[in-house]
Amino acid sequence: MASLRKSKSILITSTKGGVGKSIFTLNLAGIFSTIEKKVLIIDLDLTSxxxxxxxxxxxxxxxYEMSEDIKNNVFDEFENYVLKYNNYIDCIACPKDPRDASKIDLRYVDMIINQAYFKYDVILIDTNHNLSPINLFLMDKIDEILFVVNNDPLNLKSNRSLISILNNIGINNYHVLLNNSNNPYKDYFSMYDIKNILQANVDYTLSNTFYIENIDKLIMAGDIVTLSNDIARIYNKDYTSLMNIAMDLTNQGSDIDGKK
Ligand SMILES: Nc1ncnc2c1ncn2[C@@H]1O[C@H](COP(=O)(O)OP(=O)(O)OP(=O)(O)O)[C@@H](O)[C@H]1O
Ligand SMILES: [Mg+2]
Known part of the structure; x- marks a missing residue:
């Protein structure tokens, strides 16, 4: 069966909130959609x-309903639980009622991800920044972990702690993304400083020129930035970086510039 699995799974996580994980997840999904890869976003930021x-x-x-239906033996087709955005992007939503989050049994999340492995080219999992049981479970389960960090002392220091824990327990399937796009004026630390604080490499960067001024308008319209008109031309450098991240995390190889 293992040979039939076609997905690569990527966990987008952080040790602080508001670093741009969810927008990045959507942008990466947009990139995969552009290169005609079927992508499933699972929103496992269960409370928010x-x-x-x-x-x-x-x-x-x-x-939540998906895992309840599996538990109660009334689960039907996977597709009936999935929101379709376009021909390539599907999504499994987080619970509407945050009180349902704690009722979700990880065994069913495990089963759902295992089923998705056979249906999609890429699974993107958006999380929150808590070291909760579900996030720890996901760090073990998922093929690639992507830590999103900002140029911010507290953010970088908290990431250093987690990265050193992961190193100690032998988890090394992680990459670090320095996201300068949602906080364009934060530039206190140089790349040298950042690597020094993290005690880890910075694998990818999104620059402050990828700050999207009208992002709220796009969000309200349900638009994904990387699928908007002319985006590859206007934000050439960061679009190339996003393409490179997509290729690299799915091991498709790329010599495109943008990887640090
Ligand atoms: N490229 C960008 N340009 C402009 N604003 C951005 C960009 N990326 C993210 N933002 C804004 O930054 C804020 C935080 O982004 P986002 O919600 O993706 O962070 P997060 O890490 O998922 O947060 P949380 O930890 O709360 O889930 C949002 O208001 C979002 O609109
Ligand atoms: Mg988020």
């Missing part, structure tokens, strides 16, 4: 996920 909202997709079934 925004993916379905940002895609402007109303829904009745979330990961």
């Amino acid at each position: 996920g925004i993916i379905a909202m940002a895609l402007n997709k109303p829904y009745n079934k979330s990961i």
Whole structure:
């Protein structure tokens, strides 16, 4: 069976909130859609996920209903629990009621991800920054972990702690993305400083020129930045970096500039 698995799974996480994980997840999904890869976004920011909202997709079934239906033996087709954004991007939403988050049994999340492995080219999992049981489970389960960090002392220091824990327990399937795009004026530390604080490499960077001024308008319209008109031309350098991240994390190889 293992040979039939076609997905690569990527966990987008951080040790601080508000570093741009969810917008980055959507942008990466947009990149995969552009290169005609089927991508599933699973919103496992269970108490405050925004993916379905940002895609402007109303829904009745979330990961909570999905796991309840598996538990009660009334689960039907996987597709009936998935929101379709376009021909390539699907999404499983987080629970509408945050109180349902704690009722979700990780065994069913595990089963859902295992099923998705056979249906999609890429699975992107958006999380929150808590070291909760679900996030620890995901760090073990998922092929690639992407830590999103900002140029911010507290953010970098908290990431250093987690990265050193991961190193100690032998988890090394992680990459670090320095996201300068949502905080364009934060530039106190040089790249040398940042690597020094993290005690880790910075694998990818999104620059402050990728700060999207009208992002709120795009979000309200349910638009994904990387699928908007002319984006590759206007934000050439960062679009190339995003393309490179997509290729690199799915081991498709790329010599495109943008990787640090
Ligand atoms: N490239 C960008 N340009 C402009 N604003 C951005 C960009 N990326 C993210 N933002 C804004 O930064 C804020 C935080 O982004 P986002 O919600 O993606 O962070 P997060 O890490 O997922 O947060 P949380 O930890 O709360 O889930 C949002 O208001 C978002 O609109
Ligand atoms: Mg988020």
